Amino acid sequence: xxxxxxxxxxxxxxxxxxxxxxxxxxxxxxxxxxxxxxxxxxxxxxxxxxxxxxxxxxxxxxxxxxxxxxxxxxxxxxxxxxxxxxxxxxxxxxxxxxxxxxxxxxxxxxxxxxxxxxxxxxxxxxxxxxxxxxxxxxxxxxxxxxxxxxxxxxxxxxxxxxxxxxxxxxxxxxxxxxxxxxxxxxxxxxxxxxxxxxxxxxxxxxxxxxxxxxxxxxxxxxxxxxxxxxxxxxxxxxxxxxxxxxxxxxxxxxxxxxxxxxxxxxxxxxxxxxxxxxxxxxxxxxxxxxxxxxxxxxxxxxxxxxxxxxxxxxxxxxxxxxxxxxxxxxxxxxxxxxxxxxxxxxxxxxxxxxxxxxxxxxxxxxxxxxxxxxxxxxxxxxxxxxxxxxxxxxxxxxxxxxxxxxxxxxxxxxxxxxxxxxxxxxxxxxxxxxxx
Amino acid sequence: xxxxxxxxxxxxxxxxxxxxxxxxxxxxxxxxxxxxxxxxxxxxxxxxxxxxxxxxxxxxxxxxxxxxxxxxxxxxxxxxxxxxxxxxxxxxxxxxxxxxxxxxxxxxxxxxxxxxxxxxxxxxxxxxxxxxxxxxxxxxxxxxxxxxxxxxxx
Amino acid sequence: xxxxxxxxxxxxxxxxxxxxxxxxxxxxxxxxxxxxxxxxxxxxxxxxxxxxxxxxxxxxxxxxxxxxxxxxxxxxxxxxxxxxxxxxxxxxxxxxxxxxxxxxxxxxxxxxxxxxxxxxxxxxxxxxxxxxxxxxxxxxxxxxxxxxxxxxxxxxxxxxxxxxxxxxxxxxxxxxxxxxxxxxxxxxxxxxxxxxxxxxxxxxxxxxxxxxxxxxxxxxxxxxxxxxxxxxxxxxxxxxxxxxxxxxxxxxxxxxxxxxxxxxxxxxxxxxxxxxxxxxxxxxxxxxxxxxxxxxxxxxxxx
Ligand code: NA
Ligand code: NA
Numbered sequence: 047x048x049x050x051x052x053x054x055x056x057x058x059x060x061x062x063x064x065x066x067x068x069x070x071x072x073x074x075x076x077x078x079x080x081x082x083x084x085x086x087x088x089x090x091x092x093x094x095x096x097x098x099x100x101x102x103x104x105x106x107x108x109x110x111x112x113x114x115x116x117x118x119x120x121x122x123x124x125x126x127x128x129x130x131x132x133x134x135x136x137x138x139x140x141x142x143x144x145x146x147x148x149x150x151x152x153x154x155x156x157x158x159x160x161x162x163x164x165x166x167x168x169x170x171x172x173x174x175x176x177x178x179x180x181x182x183x184x185x186x187x188x189x190x191x192x193x194x195x196x197x198x199x200x201x202x203x204x205x206x207x208x209x210x211x212x213x214x215x216x217x218x219x220x221x222x223x224x225x226x227x228x229x230x231x232x233x234x235x236x237x238x239x240x241x242x243x244x245x246x247x248x249x250x251x252x253x254x255x256x257x258x259x260x261x262x263x264x265x266x267x268x269x270x271x272x273x274x275x276x277x278x279x280x281x282x283x284x285x286x287x288x289x290x291x292x293x294x295x296x297x298x299x300x301x302x303x304x305x306x307x308x309x310x311x312x313x314x315x316x317x318x319x320x321x322x323x324x325x326x327x328x329x330x331x332x333x334x335x336x337x338x339x340x341x342x343x344x345x346x347x348x349x350x351x352x353x354x355x356x357x358x359x360x361x362x363x364x365x366x367x368x369x370x371x372x373x374x375x376x377x378x379x380x381x382x383x384x385x386x387x388x389x390x391x392x393x394x395x396x397x398x399x400x401x402x403x404x405x406x407x408x409x410x411x412x413x414x415x416x417x418x419x420x421x422x423x424x425x426x427x428x429x430x431x432x433x434x435x436x437x438x439x440x441x442x443x444x445x446x447x448x449x450x451x452x453x454x455x456x457x458x459x460x461x462x463x464x465x466x467x468x469x470x471x472x473x474x475x476x477x478x479x480x481x482x
Numbered sequence: 483x484x485x486x487x488x489x490x491x492x493x494x495x496x497x498x499x500x501x502x503x504x505x506x507x508x509x510x511x512x513x514x515x516x517x518x519x520x521x522x523x524x525x526x527x528x529x530x531x532x533x534x535x536x537x538x539x540x541x542x543x544x545x546x547x548x549x550x551x552x553x554x555x556x557x558x559x560x561x562x563x564x565x566x567x568x569x570x571x572x573x574x575x576x577x578x579x580x581x582x583x584x585x586x587x588x589x590x591x592x593x594x595x596x597x598x599x600x601x602x603x604x605x606x607x608x609x610x611x612x613x614x615x616x617x618x619x620x621x622x623x624x625x626x627x628x629x630x631x632x633x634x635x636x
Numbered sequence: 637x638x639x640x641x642x643x644x645x646x647x648x649x650x651x652x653x654x655x656x657x658x659x660x661x662x663x664x665x666x667x668x669x670x671x672x673x674x675x676x677x678x679x680x681x682x683x684x685x686x687x688x689x690x691x692x693x694x695x696x697x698x699x700x701x702x703x704x705x706x707x708x709x710x711x712x713x714x715x716x717x718x719x720x721x722x723x724x725x726x727x728x729x730x731x732x733x734x735x736x737x738x739x740x741x742x743x744x745x746x747x748x749x750x751x752x753x754x755x756x757x758x759x760x761x762x763x764x765x766x767x768x769x770x771x772x773x774x775x776x777x778x779x780x781x782x783x784x785x786x787x788x789x790x791x792x793x794x795x796x797x798x799x800x801x802x803x804x805x806x807x808x809x810x811x812x813x814x815x816x817x818x819x820x821x822x823x824x825x826x827x828x829x830x831x832x833x834x835x836x837x838x839x840x841x842x843x844x845x846x847x848x849x850x851x852x853x854x855x856x857x858x859x860x861x862x863x864x865x866x867x868x869x870x871x872x873x874x875x876x877x878x879x880x881x882x883x884x885x886x887x888x889x890x891x892x893x894x895x896x897x898x899x900x901x902x903x904x905x906x907x908x909x910x911x912x913x914x915x916x917x918x919x920x921x922x923x924x925x926x927x928x929x930x931x932x933x934x935x936x937x938x939x
Contacts, residue, residue: 069561070568071543073534078572089641091695092579093586096606100583101686103527106519109500112493112529220810284814291504294497321490328489328533329542335530345680346696381546397678426546519785586693589748590709593786599709 049087054347057083058340072382072426073329076390077336080343090346098342099335102389106290107213108334111385112327113293114206117274118165119319120300121156125310126271127169130155133268136256138238143245144252145178146191150237153195154202155268157230158275159296162206163199163421164326167192167429171436181251185437187244190447193433194455195237197418200384202230204278204296207414209289210334210385215396217406219289220282224473225411229462233415236454270307274299283476330385337386341393350397357398367402368463371395371409372416379420383428387417407473408466415459422448485536489529496525517594524592524602531605535612538569541620555631559624566621569613576610583607640698640857642675643687651825651887652701652849653677655757655880659699659851662872667865685709687852692749694856701757702852705786710749713741713927718758718848720792721916722936726761726885729846732939733758733881740932750855754873757880760888762845765832766819767812770840772907773797782808782820788923792844793821795919796912812836823847824891825884833900839892840904842912851877 049057058079065075077095084090102108121127134151141147149170156166171192178188200207203223212219244250256264278296281287287295304311311319344350357367374395378387392413399409421429424441430448434441462468499518537543545565552561587603642660644653653675660673676697681687687700688707707714716722717738723729732738733756742753770776776798783789783800793800803811811817812835819836821844827833851873858866895901906912924933 065568066546067548068564068568069545069547069549070565071545073543074569074572078568081572081575089696091693092575093583093693094690094695096576096579096583097686097689097693100527100603100606101682101689103530104523104685106523109496109522109526112496112526113500116493116497284810286814286816287504290500294500294504297497298501317490320493321486324489324493324529325486325533325536325540325542327493328530329537329544331530332534332537333544342682350680383544426544428544586689593705593708 047086047088049083049347051347051349051352054083054087055344055349057086058343062340066381072386073333073336076333076340076386080336080339083343094342095339098339102335102338103331105213107209107219108331110209110290110293111206111331112323113290113297114204114209115162115165115327116319116323117159117293117296117300118156118162118169119323120297120304120311121159121271122165122169123304123311123315123319125308126159126300126303127152127156128173129264129268129271129308130159131170131173132264133272135254136261136264140252140255141238141242141245142252143241143250144254145174145181145183146187146241146245146250147238149174149178149188149191150195150234150241153192153198154230154234155272157198157200157202158204159271159278159300163196163418164428164432166199167196167432168436170196171433175433175436179437183250184248184447185439186444186447187248189430189433189437189439189444190451191237191241192436193422193427193430193444194448194451195234196429196433197421197455198230198233200418200421201226201233201415203227203275204282204289204292205414207384207388207417208410209293211388211392211410211414212289214389215392215406215410217410218473218477221407221473221477222410222414223279223282224476225407225469226414227472229411229415229458229469232458232461232468233455236458237451240451240454270303330383333383333386334389337382337389341390344390344394350394353394353398354401358401362402364402364404365464367398368404368408368412371399371404372412372459372463375413375416376419376423379417380423381426382420383426384414384417384420387420388413405466405470408470411466411469412459412463415462419452419455419459422452485532485539489532489536492525492529492532496522496529499525520592520594520597524597527602527605531609532612535609535616538613539616539619555628559628562624563621566617566624569617570621573610573613573617577607577614580607580610637670637672639672639674641696642673642699643681643690643697644675644677644701645679645683647678651759651880651884652757654883655851655876656699656701658879659755659872659876662875663865663868666871667868669865688749688751691751691852691854694750694854697854698857699754699851699853701849703847703849705784707745707749707751707850707852708786710751711741711744713744713929713932715786715788716924716927716929716932717741717850718845719788719920719923720762720844721913721920723846725843726759726846728939729759729848730881732936733848733877735939737932737935737939740929746855752853752855752858753850754853754870755851755875755877756848757851757877757884758847758849759881759884760823760825760847761843761885762821762823762847764819764821764840764842764844765827765836766838766840767836768818769838769902769904770819770906771904773911776906779819780817782811782817788919791919791923792916795915797915808832809835821845824888824895827901828891828895833895837901838904839901840906842906842909844912849880851880 061079062075080095084092131152134148138147138151152170153166175188175192179185203226208222209219212222274296278292282292378391421427434444499522503518552558583606584600584603588600590599642656646653656675664671684702684706690696704714704717745751779798781798781800782803783793785802790800808820896903924930
């Protein structure tokens with residue numbers, strides 16, 4: 047038979063939701079949900095399931111995922127994270143709520159080096175959450191601020207999500223990187239303001255006033271690591287390296303720092319780091335494969351056109367379209383990992399954004415920031431799960447603080463939806479040719 | 483264990499072709515290789531597929547906990563068992579159709595390395611076998627736990 | 637009532653899309669049937685290598701336009717169709733495509749990948765695009781240029797004394813800007829679309845390639861059709877191809893003239909283009925010998 051668009055979408059989305067509710071791993075649920083449609087429709091065969099999945103890995107740009115993870119794991123293993131924390135402490139620790147600010151600042155530094163939020167939550171959280179609770183911070187607040195600040199990892203360049211987005215939707219990764227910088231800094235400021243209010247209400251201590259000497263020592267320890275974004279972002283924007291190559295430059299640089307400069311990584315550690323990277327990367331990447339079949343089928347059944355037509359007949363304004371886009375990404379982010387969501391939802395909404403005359407880079411930034419929230423929202427928020435596990439807390443216990451911290455961040459998202467120029471200004475200045 | 487070592491080694495090996503590509507283009511010390519990208523994607527496919535098997539074994543594929551944990555032994559068997567059966571079903575699809583898919587790969591060769599594509603397409607049925615074996619092992623484990631409970635209850 | 641589904645990378649204004657639409661119209665005209673042609677645009681269903689897999693297996697789509705390089709996975713010799721300096725000029729190219737010179741390649745593709753070539757579109761003329769004036773052999777020597785990733789491309793441009801390197805298409809603009817390369821080779825449509833002239837305003841009329849783009853039908857779908865319909869498809873494919881070639885070749889020349897008029901580019905003739913041909917012939921011969929396609933190459937040259 048020829049399956050209609052409505053039936054196909056109902057079968058796909060319905061089967062997926064049921065399977066996920068029944069705790070089938072998300073990656074498998076995406077794949078299994080496509081089976082009924084593929085067998086029912088005369089024009090399709092199971093060949094497609096394997097082919098779409100397999101061919102989605104045939105992308106040089108996705109190689110950036112393991113390499114950026116490798117860079118982040120090397121930093122955590124090579125104690126580069128410790129140096130960054132020390133630098134963050136001398137820079138921001140003197141304010142009320144000291145370690146809270148340090149937590150935000152180190153996430154910013156980490157974000158500028160690594161493309162991964164989860165590595166930030168794991169690496170910095172392991173050190174800062176115990177340190178914060180020891181100084182009398184509420185453990186729930188410590189977990190929440192660690193998790194929420196780690197989402198900057200995918201907003202401040204470099205970012206794995208932006209590389210995948212650029213690869214899937216043919217947008218300049220360099221332009222996306224530049225577009226993420228200002229929104230990322232705004233989110234950091236919003237987080238610090240929140241920490242400040244928390245500190246005033248709860249009378250949290252400072253982390254000590256650094257002497258000039260401390261400052262100098264911290265800078266000397268960390269400056270080599272802080273140089274990484276110069277290579278990575280400078281290399282891409284300057285057209286010297288491709289995004290994938292920049293990832294291996296970051297990994298190579300972290301390795302050199304860890305093995306030869308700070309001398310904290312042994313050959314044995316390196317084996318563990320390589321294995322950990324491969325394991326974690328393949329879990330995310332496998333989900334990309336099954337998401338590709340799912341997304342391809344939605345396109346095959348013309349779902350994007352259906353959405354565009356509906357929005358056109360309803361005469362929805364571009365602003366409302368952007369709100370709908372952000373909402374859909376936020377909603378999907380509750381349940382699914384960010385990368386598969388980009389593949390399923392990003393490709394479905396791309397024509398919608400086009401029809402509403404939303405700049406592809408603005409569309410990407412709105413999507414990526416919305417997805418970043420998904421990293422800390424239950425039921426499936428990886429950064430929150432990691433941070434909560436460090437403090438031995440249940441996700442439900444920290445939910446209230448997460449919500450409080452997310453409110454100012456949501457305001458920033460709304461601001462960028464209203465004035466996309468905030469994000470577009472920097473790439474327009476530095477990479478005008480990629481913005482046409 | 484074998485899988486773990488292989489994955490670690492493959493990630494290490496993966497850095498070589500990509501690293502060579504960067505070095506060759508920007509230093510000119512070694513000639514520009516056209517096959518590095520091809521080789522890198524082949525290794526990449528193997529890492530992903532082997533990793534997906536390992537994650538079935540370790541149960542580290544991401545899942546979502548919306549409905550509450552089952553409290554009775556039978557409930558647990560049904561809750562856990564369903565997941566393993568679903569993964570196994572997907573695995574059998576991959577084994578069954580993966581053979582044909584590998585044949586489809588075998589009539590192709592890569593443009594640069596002139597390598598028979600069956601060498602990477604075969605990861606599809608192999609992954610299927612891995613998922614099937616590991617998920618059925620877990621299923622057997624769940625059944626054993628349930629039996630244990632029933633026996634203790636008697 | 638029957639539906640045949642096609643796929644195109646581009647929007648409805650692109651030459652390939654127009655060719656495929658024409659193909660549908662002509663099939664209905666010649667068969668007297670009322671087949672619905674569901675042509676999916678804007679890479680909705682994937683990119684060309686994906687289409688090849690679908691067509692080979694007879695799933696999802698029935699026809700598409702595919703670049704020869706994307707068929708090389710199945711049949712080595714296909715890229716011979718539009719290798720650099722294969723055609724003397726537009727007339728030669730048109731004569732070859734209207735003849736059955738490519739019949740051995742078509743048979744090879746049918747046998748190895750179960751794909752039916754029903755006609756040939758194409759018609760973009762590729763020239764050198766560079767950040768400095770190149771008008772003779774001396775100026776060409778050591779010219780750092782980006783070429784496509786197939787080995788034959790690098791060999792040909794190496795033979796004519798340029799210094800080729802393979803860079804992904806998406807990085808070319810930046811690579812010229814930062815001086816990693818001094819130029820590329822491409823057709824006017826791409827030059828206009830990606831505004832390469834902003835960094836490389838000099839166009840040298842080497843006319844080294846004229847693109848050939850087979851209109852490919854899935855063998856599995858084809859075999860299911862009635863002989864009358866098959867015949868109509870073959871006839872429509874040839875004509876749609878001729879229509880597409882004419883359309884694109886005209887458009888290509890117009891684009892070049894437009895950009896010249898607008899002052900975007902400066903066009904230079906290449907002094908002694910015959911010398912280039914002379915240098916390339918041994919490379920072409922070696923390539924054909926490697927593929928066992930010497931006779932075919934001879935046949936192309938003799939047309
Ligand atoms: Na980042
Ligand atoms: Na943090």
